[in-house]
Amino acid sequence: MDRKQLFFTLLGDELNKHGFSYKKSINGFFKKENGNEFLYIIEEAPFFLQIEPDFRILLKSVENFKRIAWGKLYDKFASVGSTKRSLLSKQRVEECHSNTDTKEAVLSAVKKEVEFYESFVNNDFIQYSDIGFLDGLLNSNPDRFNVTTYNPIHTAFLAIIVAKLNFNPNFDNLIPIYREVVNSFNKNYNEEFELLVKHAQSGSVLH
Numbered sequence: 001m002d003r004k005q006l007f008f009t010l011l012g013d014e015l016n017k018h019g020f021s022y023k024k025s026i027n028g029f030f031k032k033e034n035g036n037e038f039l040y041i042i043e044e045a046p047f048f049l050q051i052e053p054d055f056r057i058l059l060k061s062v063e064n065f066k067r068i069a070w071g072k073l074y075d076k077f078a079s080v081g082s083t084k085r086s087l088l089s090k091q092r093v094e095e096c097h098s099n100t101d102t103k104e105a106v107l108s109a110v111k112k113e114v115e116f117y118e119s120f121v122n123n124d125f126i127q128y129s130d131i132g133f134l135d136g137l138l139n140s141n142p143d144r145f146n147v148t149t150y151n152p153i154h155t156a157f158l159a160i161i162v163a164k165l166n167f168n169p170n171f172d173n174l175i176p177i178y179r180e181v182v183n184s185f186n187k188n189y190n191e192e193f194e195l196l197v198k199h200a201q202s203g204s205v206l207h
Contacts, residue, residue: 002048003048003100003101003102003103003106004044004048004100006103006106006107007048007051007100007106007109007110008022008042010106010107010110011029011110011113011114012029014110014114014117015029015040015114015117018031018117018122019031019033020038020040026039026041027041027042027043027044028040028041028042028053028054034060034129035060036057036058036059036060036129037057037058038056038057038125038129039054039055039056039057039058039078040053040054040055040117040121041053041054041055041056042054043083044100048100049099049100049101050097050098050099050100050101051097051098051100051109051113052083052084052085052096052097052098053083053084053113053116053121054081054082054083054084055081055082055083055084055087055121055124055125056077056078056080056081057078057079057080057081057125057128057129058076058078058079059079059080059129059131061131061165062079062131062158062161062162062165063076063079065161065164065165065196065199066157066161066196068199069195069196069198069199069200070192070195070196073191073192073195077154078149078150078154079149079158080128080129080134080148080149080158081148081149081150081154082124082148082150083096083150084096084097084116086147087120087121087124088120095112095116098112098113128148131162131165131166132166134148134158134162134166135162135163135165135166135168138155138158138159138162138163139159139162139163139168139170139174142159142174142177142178143177145181151185152181152184152185153181153182153185153186153189155181156178156181156182156193157178157192157193157196159174159178160174160175160178160193160196160197160200161196161200164200171200175197178193179193179197
C-alpha cells in the first residue's frame with residue numbers, strides 16, 4: 001500500500017464513524033443527510049508530498065433556490081465552504097497542511113486530520129447546515145462581513161438566500177448592501193445577484 005492509499009484508508013476508517021464514504025471523483029469523503037451534502041475534499045501536492053483539506057456543504061434549500069433563480073447559469077459548487085487555513089487563526093497557520101512524504105508522516109497526518117475534524121469541522125457541518133444560524137451569522141450585522149463561502153461574492157449570494165428562506169424582516173434593506181459587495185469585488189456577477197433578488201421577490205420561493 002503506497003502512502004496515498006494508506007492515508008485515505010486510515011482516514012476513511014475514522015470518517016466512516018461519522019457517516020462519510022470515500023468518493024474518488026472528489027478526492028475525498030462524502031455524506032448526505034436530510035438532503036444536504038457534506039464534502040471533505042483533500043487538496044494534495046504532486047507526488048502526495050503534502051495535503052490540506054477543503055470543506056464544503058451543499059444545502060438542499062439553498063441550491064434549489066440558486067438552481068431556480070439562475071437556470072442555465074447554475075453551477076453546483078458549494079452553499080457553504082472553507083479551507084482549513086481559513087478556519088484556523090493566523091497563529092496556527094502551520095497546522096493548515098500536513099506533510100505526507102513518509103509513512104510516519106502519513107500516520108501523523110491522519111491523526112491530525114481526525115483531531116481537526118472532531119474539534120472543528122464536525123461542529124461547523126452541524127451549525128452551517130442550519131438556515132437560521134447562517135441568517136444570524138451573515139445578516140445580524142451585514143456591515144461586518146463574514147466570508148463563509150470562499151469569497152465575498154458567493155457569501156453575498158448566500159446571505160441574500162438565507163435571509164429570504166428564514167423570513168428575515170430586514171430582507172429588503174439587505175439587498176443594496178450585498179449588491180454593493182458584488183459590485184465592489186466583481187461586476188461580472190451582477191446578473192447572478194439580480195436573478196437571486198428577482199426570484200426572492202417573485203413570491204414563488206420554495207422553503
